[in-house]
Amino acid sequence: MTSAERKEAISAYVFLSPFLIWMVFLMGGPILAAFFLSFCKWDILTPIQFVGLQNYKEMLFEDPRFWKAMYNTVYFTVFSVLPGLALSIIVAILMNQKIRGISIFRAIYYLPSVLATGVAVAVLWKWIFNADSGLLNYAISFITRIPISECPKWLADEFWSKNALIIMSLWGVGGGMIIYLAGLQGIPTTLYEAAEIDGANRWQQFWAVTIPGLSPVIFFQLIISIVTSFQIFTQVYTITDGLGGPADSTLVMVLYIYQKAFKYYQMGYASALAWVLFLAIMLASWVQFKYSKWVYYEGELRK
Amino acid sequence: MSDMTATALPDGGFWASKRRTEKYTKIIVVILLSLGAITMVFPVIWMLSTSLKEPTQVFAIPPVWIPSPPHFENYSKAWTISGMYASEGITFTNYTINTMIIALSNCIGVTLSASLVAFAFARLRFPGRGPLFVLCLGTMMVPPQVTMIPTFILFKTFRMYDTFYPLIVPAFLGGGAYNIFLMRQFFMSIPYEMDEAAKIDGCTNFGVFWRILLPLCKPALTTVAVFSFVYNWNDFLNPLIYLDSNSKKTLALGLTNFVSLYGQDYHLLMAAALIIVIPIILMFLAGQRYFIQGIATTGLK
Numbered sequence: 001m002t003s004a005e006r007k008e009a010i011s012a013y014v015f016l017s018p019f020l021i022w023m024v025f026l027m028g029g030p031i032l033a034a035f036f037l038s039f040c041k042w043d044i045l046t047p048i049q050f051v052g053l054q055n056y057k058e059m060l061f062e063d064p065r066f067w068k069a070m071y072n073t074v075y076f077t078v079f080s081v082l083p084g085l086a087l088s089i090i091v092a093i094l095m096n097q098k099i100r101g102i103s104i105f106r107a108i109y110y111l112p113s114v115l116a117t118g119v120a121v122a123v124l125w126k127w128i129f130n131a132d133s134g135l136l137n138y139a140i141s142f143i144t145r146i147p148i149s150e151c152p153k154w155l156a157d158e159f160w161s162k163n164a165l166i167i168m169s170l171w172g173v174g175g176g177m178i179i180y181l182a183g184l185q186g187i188p189t190t191l192y193e194a195a196e197i198d199g200a201n202r203w204q205q206f207w208a209v210t211i212p213g214l215s216p217v218i219f220f221q222l223i224i225s226i227v228t229s230f231q232i233f234t235q236v237y238t239i240t241d242g243l244g245g246p247a248d249s250t251l252v253m254v255l256y257i258y259q260k261a262f263k264y265y266q267m268g269y270a271s272a273l274a275w276v277l278f279l280a281i282m283l284a285s286w287v288q289f290k291y292s293k294w295v296y297y298e299g300e301l302r303k
Numbered sequence: 304m305s306d307m308t309a310t311a312l313p314d315g316g317f318w319a320s321k322r323r324t325e326k327y328t329k330i331i332v333v334i335l336l337s338l339g340a341i342t343m344v345f346p347v348i349w350m351l352s353t354s355l356k357e358p359t360q361v362f363a364i365p366p367v368w369i370p371s372p373p374h375f376e377n378y379s380k381a382w383t384i385s386g387m388y389a390s391e392g393i394t395f396t397n398y399t400i401n402t403m404i405i406a407l408s409n410c411i412g413v414t415l416s417a418s419l420v421a422f423a424f425a426r427l428r429f430p431g432r433g434p435l436f437v438l439c440l441g442t443m444m445v446p447p448q449v450t451m452i453p454t455f456i457l458f459k460t461f462r463m464y465d466t467f468y469p470l471i472v473p474a475f476l477g478g479g480a481y482n483i484f485l486m487r488q489f490f491m492s493i494p495y496e497m498d499e500a501a502k503i504d505g506c507t508n509f510g511v512f513w514r515i516l517l518p519l520c521k522p523a524l525t526t527v528a529v530f531s532f533v534y535n536w537n538d539f540l541n542p543l544i545y546l547d548s549n550s551k552k553t554l555a556l557g558l559t560n561f562v563s564l565y566g567q568d569y570h571l572l573m574a575a576a577l578i579i580v581i582p583i584i585l586m587f588l589a590g591q592r593y594f595i596q597g598i599a600t601t602g603l604k
Binding site for chain 1: 329332333335336339340343344345346347349350353361362363364365366414419422423424427428429430432435437439442443444445446447448449450451452453454456457473475476477483507508509512516533537538539540543544554555558559562563569572573574575576577579580582583587588591
């Protein structure tokens with residue numbers, strides 16, 4: 001290493017120093033500490049007690065609430081991410097036209113996604129889902145003529161409560177839409193022209209040009225949105241007063257971790273839950289990477 | 304493109320009909336988008352309308368869309384009661400100030416430190432750059448709940464529980480993988496000749512960063528700043544864990560307390576919720592042009 005190179009490396013590490021401190025003290029260290037804690041019993045006040053695999057054993061074999069929370073989280077993830085994906089691609093394609101005033105549409109669709117994860121909007125949706133006087137049931141009965149009393153009870157109903165959360169999350173499709181829109185604009189128009197000359201109709205063009213061209217963006221979005229929906233918390237906490245009701249039907253993993261750690265002070269058990277959540281997210285991402293042959297990278301052809 | 308082909312093949316009835324179908328497609332697209340836009344906007348109109356009602360109108364079916372007279376006093380009422388410890392002299396004013404302090408400090412911390420770190424990743428050569436960057440991206444997969452408990456204990460040991468420090472300090476330490484990534488992508492889109500020219504003129508690395516590249520990064524910096532502001536304005540879990548005394552709570556915490564106390568007074572709840580949402584909407588409208596572009600740069604890579 002020449003002295004100029006050494007100098008550059010030293011200044012690089014100076015630039016990086018905030019990140020390195022964070023990496024050690026607020027990321028790497030805590031991950032390991034949480035791993036260690038997950039084999040302990042600890043309520044903060046009394047000394048830590050090493051219990052081996054007991055937390056994991058209890059979680060897997062004696063704790064129905066863990067399974068419920070896992071089920072609810074996976075249910076929410078599957079049924080919010082996939083429809084959200086389809087919907088945001090559809091909106092992006094509709095939006096990708098030369099129409100006057102399209103930027104107003106873009107803003108209208110995008111804005112809710114900026115607000116969607118906040119407490120204020122969760123309160124708004126709690127009111128929209130109100131079974132007797134909420135906007136949603138009024139709209140349903142207005143359109144279908146079903147009396148309001150026969151409409152779903154949404155947040156008060158064990159089956160509908162999770163679906164209410166999903167509807168709420170679909171209000172935020174604009175976030176994905178913006179990214180797909182950028183992706184669509186990156187697909188060269190020459191590809192469509194070539195496809196048209198080859199006699200491909202719109203539908204065939206969609207599957208042979210649009211989807212492959214968009215696939216790296218879809219892949220990125222899929223991974224990120226699965227990671228974030230595994231972490232749903234604020235909306236559930238606000239809507240259910242931190243309980244995850246009715247009858248644990250909206251108890252999601254992060255809410256359960258929060259309850260165990262900061263309501264019951266079972267820090268060890270909560271750490272074990274957090275680690276299982278971590279592993280579940282890693283597993284989901286790994287599966288996606290493993291089956292990512294469908295993702296088409298334009299650059300690969302140029303090798 | 305369709306115009307060109309149409310003029311190139313003037314006599315084809317096929318092209319004329321193709322142009323007509325394109326016009327119909329556009330009309331259908333506008334209709335579909337409008338229907339969607341109505342669905343997007345209705346909840347907000349509903350929120351606004353409810354916030355101006357008197358209590359007896361709130362539950363009326365069919366709903367009263369335009370309350371007359373509008374009850375603007377719901378807002379002042381919400382503002383004072385929602386600080387549910389109004390008896391202790393705590394109102395929404397306190398919550399707003401607290402939230403502002405936290406969100407603005409985060410804005411400053413995140414933009415500064417994320418761009419510093421991103422500059423090193425984008426422009427400087429040093430051993431371990433590749434693996435470190437992969438590690439950095441990898442942290443995006445780590446759910447914050449894994450680090451939450453040990454971090455909480457760390458801050459508690461340093462006697463920072465019930466202060467703003469745990470909510471502000473991390474922002475100054477790198478600003479998070481996503482922001483680092485976004486800034487790095489942006490730096491990489493700026494030609495390296497800029498740096499070289501500045502270095503020949505005697506600029507240090509920091510000089511290149513501060514005087515040459517940062518001023519060119521305004522769209523990316525705006526994106527990062529707006530996102531971190533909105534994130535912290537809305538953040539709930541961290542303040543919930545770290546803040547205890549009522550005088551230190553944020554708007555998000557204040558609103559949830561308000562909900563658990565006045566859960567059925569939807570006219571007041573909606574007024575309070577709107578008060579919280581309005582700054583974000585304004586911020587969005589102000590920075591929209593910049594950050595829609597900014598997100599586009601990350602989404603693609």
